[in-house]
Amino acid sequence: EPLVSVLVTARGAIPDLEVRPLSLTFGSIDLVSTPSRTMTVSLENVGDGLVNITNISEAKKSPDISVSSYPTMSLVPGQQTTLDIMYSPSDYGPDLEEITITSNDPYKANQVIVTEGETATPLISTLTTLDYGIVEVGSSNTQIIEIHNKGTGTLSLTGAYFQTTNIPFAIISSYTGDISPGSFVEIEVRYSPTDYTPDVGQLDVMSNDPSQPVVTISLTGEPGIPQIGISPVQIDYGDTQVGYPSTETVTVSNLGTGTLTLNNISLLAATQYKIIHTSAYSLPPNTQATI
Numbered sequence: 001e002p003l004v005s006v007l008v009t010a011r012g013a014i015p016d017l018e019v020r021p022l023s024l025t026f027g028s029i030d031l032v033s034t035p036s037r038t039m040t041v042s043l044e045n046v047g048d049g050l051v052n053i054t055n056i057s058e059a060k061k062s063p064d065i066s067v068s069s070y071p072t073m074s075l076v077p078g079q080q081t082t083l084d085i086m087y088s089p090s091d092y093g094p095d096l097e098e099i100t101i102t103s104n105d106p107y108k109a110n111q112v113i114v115t116e117g118e119t120a121t122p123l124i125s126t127l128t129t130l131d132y133g134i135v136e137v138g139s140s141n142t143q144i145i146e147i148h149n150k151g152t153g154t155l156s157l158t159g160a161y162f163q164t165t166n167i168p169f170a171i172i173s174s175y176t177g178d179i180s181p182g183s184f185v186e187i188e189v190r191y192s193p194t195d196y197t198p199d200v201g202q203l204d205v206m207s208n209d210p211s212q213p214v215v216t217i218s219l220t221g222e223p224g225i226p227q228i229g230i231s232p233v234q235i236d237y238g239d240t241q242v243g244y245p246s247t248e249t250v251t252v253s254n255l256g257t258g259t260l261t262l263n264n265i266s267l268l269a270a271t272q273y274k275i276i277h278t279s280a281y282s283l284p285p286n287t288q289a290t291i
Contacts, residue, residue: 016047017075017105019113026065026087026117032154032178032208036088038068041113043083043101045075055102056083064089065097065115087117092153092210094118122181123151124209132191132221134257140192142172145217147205148184155179156208160187163202168192169219171203193223196258224258224285247276250291254283265291 020042029037045051053073058066069084089095099113125148135141149155156178160171172188179185193199201219209215231251240246254260262281267273281289 013049014047015049015051015104017051017103018044018046019101019111022113024115028118028120029089030120030153031089032156036086038084038086041083043071044080045077048077051075052104053101057100059098062095062097064095085115089119092119092121120153121151122149122153122155122209124155124207124212124215125150126215129218134222134224135191135193136224136258137193140190142188142190144186144188146184146186149179149181152181158206160203160205163204167201168194168199169201191221193221196223196225198222225256226254226258226260227256228260229253229255251288253288254285257285259284
């Protein structure tokens, strides 16, 4: 018989691991309202050979991004599985991580998933100085301080405290809690001077703002100080006929910044003189009365 040659060709089954997507963006994470976020990567064997995943490794560029759920490590042709990656930021700022999937895919033995995310940052905004002006001793003045969140993340206020005690400033209403971006809260602080010495105070507002964890508000106030002025300081009645009284007027002025109270008006001696107006006066600043 004649010799017949038969050409036979064949190939081995080829595993083909398809990873989708190879890039993950977690977006902006709010540490207060959304402490973590998980995204899923799909793995599928689109070849005709068995896929064996031999290793899944993290580059350790960011400890805040990690694999939270591992896939099935062996995939028959057409089989799918998933890989979960969690972003759980522990501080503020951007994060980047690379996760490498190693398999027996002859053409894509090492596939790298690039993941990135960032944290939404709160930003506290408030006044740094507050002047109460002139306040009467024994009276009080209450002012409202607004605390705004100008950032993109939730602002958490942990308290407001004076740096020193025994000062004539007091917190009437405070706030501890969360302030969403674009919102604000109010706290009330009262000034009640007890003497005639100018007063200062330092109020610390504490929050989770990473750039300004403590904001200091300087408080100032001045007590109203009365200052008496009398004109004239000497009266000469001249020659006065007996039986015909002569009356002169004395002007009492308040030249100070606080209310002047005349508690008593009296003569030390000389009974031939008489005060016509003997009631006490209360004179606001820059006013006067006559006697």
